[in-house]
Amino acid sequence: MVNDSVSISFFHHFEKKPSFIIQSPGRINLIGEHTDYNNGFVLPAAINLGISLAIAPNQSSTCNIFSTDYSETFSFSLQSMEPSKEQPWANYIMGVVNEFQKAGKKLSGFDCAFGGDIPIGSGLSSSAALECGIGFALDQLYSLDLEQWDLIKMAQKAEHNFAGVQCGIMDQFAVVQGKKDHFIRLDCKSLEFEYFPFKNSQFSIVLCNSMVKHALVDSEYNKRREECESGVKVLQGHWPSIMSLRDASLAQLEKIKPEVDPIVYNRCRYILEENERVLQSGNDLHHHDLPSVGKKLYQSHEGLSKLYEVSCEELDFLVETTRDIPEVLGSRMMGGGFGGCTINLVENSFLDKFESIIRSAYKNQFGLDLEIYRVAIENGVEKVNN
Ligand code: GAF
Numbered sequence: 579m580v581n582d583s584v585s586i587s588f589f590h591h592f593e594k595k596p597s598f599i600i601q602s603p604g605r606i607n608l609i610g611e612h613t614d615y616n617n618g619f620v621l622p623a624a625i626n627l628g629i630s631l632a633i634a635p636n637q638s639s640t641c642n643i644f645s646t647d648y649s650e651t652f653s654f655s656l657q658s659m660e661p662s663k664e665q666p667w668a669n670y671i672m673g674v675v676n677e678f679q680k681a682g683k684k685l686s687g688f689d690c691a692f693g694g695d696i697p698i699g700s701g702l703s704s705s706a707a708l709e710c711g712i713g714f715a716l717d718q719l720y721s722l723d724l725e726q727w728d729l730i731k732m733a734q735k736a737e738h739n740f741a742g743v744q745c746g747i748m749d750q751f752a753v754v755q756g757k758k759d760h761f762i763r764l765d766c767k768s769l770e771f772e773y774f775p776f777k778n779s780q781f782s783i784v785l786c787n788s789m790v791k792h793a794l795v796d797s798e799y800n801k802r803r804e805e806c807e808s809g810v811k812v813l814q815g816h817w818p819s820i821m822s823l824r825d826a827s828l829a830q831l832e833k834i835k836p837e838v839d840p841i842v843y844n845r846c847r848y849i850l851e852e853n854e855r856v857l858q859s860g861n862d863l864h865h866h867d868l869p870s871v872g873k874k875l876y877q878s879h880e881g882l883s884k885l886y887e888v889s890c891e892e893l894d895f896l897v898e899t900t901r902d903i904p905e906v907l908g909s910r911m912m913g914g915g916f917g918g919c920t921i922n923l924v925e926n927s928f929l930d931k932f933e934s935i936i937r938s939a940y941k942n943q944f945g946l947d948l949e950i951y952r953v954a955i956e957n958g959v960e961k962v963n964n
Pocket of ligand 1 (some may be wrong): 612749
């Protein structure tokens, strides 16, 4: 991570030293995509790519933010905040400040510089890293004694209210609760979670960044949410106790099939099947059965591509290319979709070869240079010791 350079930028920009530095990671998700806002299961982890924030109070009611990556400044008053169209990155910070104030937390003005090594808009949740990073920083700066779940929920609300994406809880959860060398299986209904150790000397987690981000990502995301909700309404008509897809079974879904739009049926089917895969993958991790997890990654991608329709030709190509490589246990698109990264489980001894095969296949097909990251699982948001 980039703590030192952010600290230096802070000093140059604000001509004083920061009170402290916060390190906030991005996240991966082994399996369980689009299940979070359906009250289902997810299996994410925080990673060694993220954002660092340097912060100090400024004895005013103005907040001054410097983004080292964009080389841009944004200032806002604590008394009036409006989402910015010109500098959308500032919305993640204002959104959190806004939620804190709504919850009655007393804040005063601050100066903050931030930047990182997490690729933006690649499905690694740079937005949750920023939201949780600033939330954690404000908690420390003003000794607010926030509960972790309050931080997670306020960061999620910031995304709803200031970025306009009706996201689930997974990203903010993983950024806050991440634990080195562990995946976390979260039940998004009960909010209970369980850590699964992952330190395999034989296989690595490799992300392939397609370097594309197709338009309409946010509106398609919100639309998927509505489609699932419309499926729930029909199910509820028959079984009033069903409050979300989490409460329904495949048999119940089959029963209402004639009554629902085929697209809605497909969306619901994917969610029910994916929930099952997440539960089983946790058990596989418990038994160190990575080949079995790998198979489920392929099944998950199939569902995301054909039933949930959030993939794209670049992601499908990347996943298909791995199918003939025995040293790859599994591959699938990760995150909201329509671009971003695939997650791959690759045998360590084959990593260099894997990279060169997939890089040249992708270049031949789309004329694009893949970015590839071999990621490690790290702790969630924390203060840097200095
Ligand atoms: C995005 C959202 F922010 C998450 O809540 C989750 O729904 C994910 O897409 C898809 O699984 O990252």
